[in-house]
Amino acid sequence: MIFKNTSKSKLTLAFISIVITFFVWQQGLRDSLNRPSVSFDISQKEQEIAELSVQSIPVNLKKFFIINDPVDQINKSLSDVSFEELTERNKLILIITSESNDPLIYKNISKDFEDKNYKFLIDEIEKKTNNNSYKVNSEKFDLFKGDRFLYHLLSRKFDFDDSALITKSFSSKMFFKILAIRLIPLLTILIGSILALKILWTTISLKKFGWKEIKSLDLELIDMVLLIAGGFVVLGEVVSPLFSISLVELFSKNISNELSQSLKIFFGYLFMAIPPLWIVFYQIKSLNGEFTFKKDYLQFNFLPIKYAIIQGVKGWLTIVPFVLLISLIMNSLIDNQNGSNPLLEIVLNNNNYLSFFLLFVTTTLLAPLFEEIIFRGILLPTLSRDFGVISGIIVSAFIFALAHLSLGEMPPLFVLGIGLAITRIASGSLFSSVIMHSLWNGLTFLNLFLLRT
Numbered sequence: 001m002i003f004k005n006t007s008k009s010k011l012t013l014a015f016i017s018i019v020i021t022f023f024v025w026q027q028g029l030r031d032s033l034n035r036p037s038v039s040f041d042i043s044q045k046e047q048e049i050a051e052l053s054v055q056s057i058p059v060n061l062k063k064f065f066i067i068n069d070p071v072d073q074i075n076k077s078l079s080d081v082s083f084e085e086l087t088e089r090n091k092l093i094l095i096i097t098s099e100s101n102d103p104l105i106y107k108n109i110s111k112d113f114e115d116k117n118y119k120f121l122i123d124e125i126e127k128k129t130n131n132n133s134y135k136v137n138s139e140k141f142d143l144f145k146g147d148r149f150l151y152h153l154l155s156r157k158f159d160f161d162d163s164a165l166i167t168k169s170f171s172s173k174m175f176f177k178i179l180a181i182r183l184i185p186l187l188t189i190l191i192g193s194i195l196a197l198k199i200l201w202t203t204i205s206l207k208k209f210g211w212k213e214i215k216s217l218d219l220e221l222i223d224m225v226l227l228i229a230g231g232f233v234v235l236g237e238v239v240s241p242l243f244s245i246s247l248v249e250l251f252s253k254n255i256s257n258e259l260s261q262s263l264k265i266f267f268g269y270l271f272m273a274i275p276p277l278w279i280v281f282y283q284i285k286s287l288n289g290e291f292t293f294k295k296d297y298l299q300f301n302f303l304p305i306k307y308a309i310i311q312g313v314k315g316w317l318t319i320v321p322f323v324l325l326i327s328l329i330m331n332s333l334i335d336n337q338n339g340s341n342p343l344l345e346i347v348l349n350n351n352n353y354l355s356f357f358l359l360f361v362t363t364t365l366l367a368p369l370f371e372e373i374i375f376r377g378i379l380l381p382t383l384s385r386d387f388g389v390i391s392g393i394i395v396s397a398f399i400f401a402l403a404h405l406s407l408g409e410m411p412p413l414f415v416l417g418i419g420l421a422i423t424r425i426a427s428g429s430l431f432s433s434v435i436m437h438s439l440w441n442g443l444t445f446l447n448l449f450l451l452r453t
Contacts, residue, residue, distance in 0.1 A: 013230060017226060017229035017234050020234050021233040021234065024234075028405030029405055032407045032408065040081075041348055042448075045348065046451060047070040047073050049177050049181070052149060052171060057175055065178060071153070088113055091109070096125065096154065121154070136160070138155075184443070184447075185320075188320050189324060191317050193321045195314060195318045199318065211389060214425050214428070216385045217382070223283055227276055227280065230279070231275045231276030235276070236273070236275050237272060240268070241272070244272075248260065256352060258351065259352050259355050261355070266362050273370040276374055298377035300430045308427065311432040312432040313436075315426075315433070315436040316435075318419065319436075319440075322415050323416050323419070326411050326415050327412045343363070344448060347363075348448045350452075356449070367441060369434055371437065372424075373430070375399070375403075380392050380424060383395050393422060393425070397414050397418040400413065400420075401416075420437055
């Protein structure tokens with residue numbers, strides 16, 4: 001038996017941890033179905049930026065960047081969603097861009113808005129509908145200048161000049177944004193596809209894959225259960241948030257909601273990482289009699305630093321086409337996929353630079369380092385030793401995808417997990433997979449940052 005020399009107390013702890021993990025992950029995956037997909041917001045933001053950049057796009061490039069009128073596209077997308085499910089801002093955008101001239105509509109719609117400024121706009125639109133010659137003093141709309149796209153729509157609706165706000169330089173900035181949003185993924189996919197084909201050709205030619213020696217700690221599968229189920233889930237995802245959220249709420253009473261939200265995510269991740277990392281520390285100490293920071297227990301293999309970084313970058317570029325391909329297939333098979341990571345929406349709609357910094361540190365530094373230590377530093381080598389490299393890669397990637405508690409994102413995360421595991425083994429360096437993971441999260445973060453208007 002695999003667990004024949006394991007103490008009863010250890011087996012009991014493992015069993016309880018697995019049961020709790022089953023219910024936590026089951027509920028988490030079920031809840032993910034009720035979270036909206038961020039892809040809808042991303043698509044809309046891209047169209048908003050395209051509209052704001054129109055005056056700066058060179059004539060010979062317009063057909064590549066503006067296929068259909070962005071405002072019409074936004075109206076069509078919003079019309080396909082139930083009005084009750086839209087945010088107040090999107091409800092307002094739909095009304096402004098609608099061609100309906102029935103004044104009764106606005107009387108009924110007004111009750112759906114809690115924001116008094118939006119209600120004021122509904123009243124103005126109603127006046128315009130009742131009297132097409134109605135001229136509004138544009139200064140009435142100054143309070144909406146913070147939302148340039150909305151202000152731009154109002155200028156079209158009420159026929160006033162918005163050039164003082166939507167300046168040529170601002171429009172140029174939007175053009176460079178749309179240029180980056182469209183070209184960066186395309187270039188990444190192109191380079192990644194070439195690299196993937198090169199690796200495939202080399203593998204076929206040599207009839208083998210260049211695996212590096214992978215060293216695992218002398219841990220058993222029961223230790224993996226205690227680490228993932230007990231440390232990562234029970235202590236990390238269930239118990240730790242009780243402390244982190246309480247701590248932030250205690251000290252964030254007089255700060256903005258955006259900053260408070262970012263602090264909860266930042267400290268939430270720190271507190272979540274402590275229990276499993278403490279378990280790793282204890283497991284290594286129990287094996288060696290002591291824990292010495294100078295020893296490379298997990299094969300970080302930082303040196304040579306250039307090689308480790310290059311392998312991480314190559315791994316990232318190579319996996320991008322496969323992850324995006326799986327995402328496209330999922331989108332084609334399932335309309336309006338729900339379950340996006342709520343962090344994506346927070347980044348997309350955040351306007352506080354300190355909040356952005358905290359979210360950036362969390363997503364591109366803390367998350368990659370912590371997750372790589374657990375999934376590719378401890379779990380992957382142990383599974384590969386006991387079941388073989390291929391099984392180790394597949395099982396560790398599946399647990400990695402499952403742990404993110406997003407049913408809609410599981411397939412692409414599973415492919416990403418496979419890529420991270422292959423990079424870890426092919427390079428012989430955990431640091432390379434950390435770099436790769438950080439680049440993946442960083443590109444996502446950059447894209448969301450660019451989409452802000």
